Amino acid sequence: MSISPPPGVTHEGNLIEVHNGGAEDWLQFSEVRPYTNAFIRQEGKILLGYKKRGFGKDLYNGFGGKLDPGETSLQAAERELQEEAGIQAKLRECGTLFFVDEKIAWAFHIHVFTAETFTGEVTETEEMRPQWFATQPAEETTDPEIAKLPQIPYSQMWADDVYWMPLLLSKTKFVARMDFASDGTLRKWWAAKEVQ
Numbered sequence: 001m002s003i004s005p006p007p008g009v010t011h012e013g014n015l016i017e018v019h020n021g022g023a024e025d026w027l028q029f030s031e032v033r034p035y036t037n038a039f040i041r042q043e044g045k046i047l048l049g050y051k052k053r054g055f056g057k058d059l060y061n062g063f064g065g066k067l068d069p070g071e072t073s074l075q076a077a078e079r080e081l082q083e084e085a086g087i088q089a090k091l092r093e094c095g096t097l098f099f100v101d102e103k104i105a106w107a108f109h110i111h112v113f114t115a116e117t118f119t120g121e122v123t124e125t126e127e128m129r130p131q132w133f134a135t136q137p138a139e140e141t142t143d144p145e146i147a148k149l150p151q152i153p154y155s156q157m158w159a160d161d162v163y164w165m166p167l168l169l170s171k172t173k174f175v176a177r178m179d180f181a182s183d184g185t186l187r188k189w190w191a192a193k194e195v196q
């Protein structure tokens, strides 16, 4: 059975549905702006950044932002990772997120990237404080360094993250749309795995 994604969601592969938000009642949008978000994912852990200023202040997220004029999303993602975490990585795209918010005039089309290796030293910057988090419970790891790490802090992240982050961690390509109400709560969400 073919799956029809919500308006604004683009994909190349076949979709396997994770959650069906239904066809109706998605927020309208008149403009779409491209963004990036990048995660370093290693055995048992993931690197997130605590946003110190601006949009998403005081929340943990991947590293990313707007595209500069003339940049591809990959170039922007690698630049933002360097600017916000002080490291360089050969990133690859692992998903897309489409966000619409009742109180923001444009829709966010976010290309999500990941890498397992990087060069340079993870460094706190003016915008972000990077921190490693465990991706499995302490009792399920034999690595004492992983066991010491805190778990992913979903209560200090955007409300949408808990729905698509497991797909990122499971190394499944994904697409998702999330609509936010003006009070910041998640109004409606949809996510799917994308397979070739």
Ligand SMILES: COc1nc(N)nc2c1ncn2[C@H]1C[C@H](O)[C@@H](COP(=O)(O)OP(=O)(O)OP(=O)(O)O)O1
Binding pocket: 035, 036, 037, 054, 055, 056, 061, 062, 063, 064, 065, 066, 067, 099, 108, 110, 158, 160, 161, 180
């Ligand atoms: C609304 O839900 C969101 N959830 C998540 N997980 N991430 C989001 C959401 N909305 C936006 N984002 C991401 C997209 C980007 O990675 C950042 C926002 O980027 P920012 O506005 O900080 O862009 P910059 O280019 O770095 O901005 P300045 O240089 O102007 O500070 O959040």
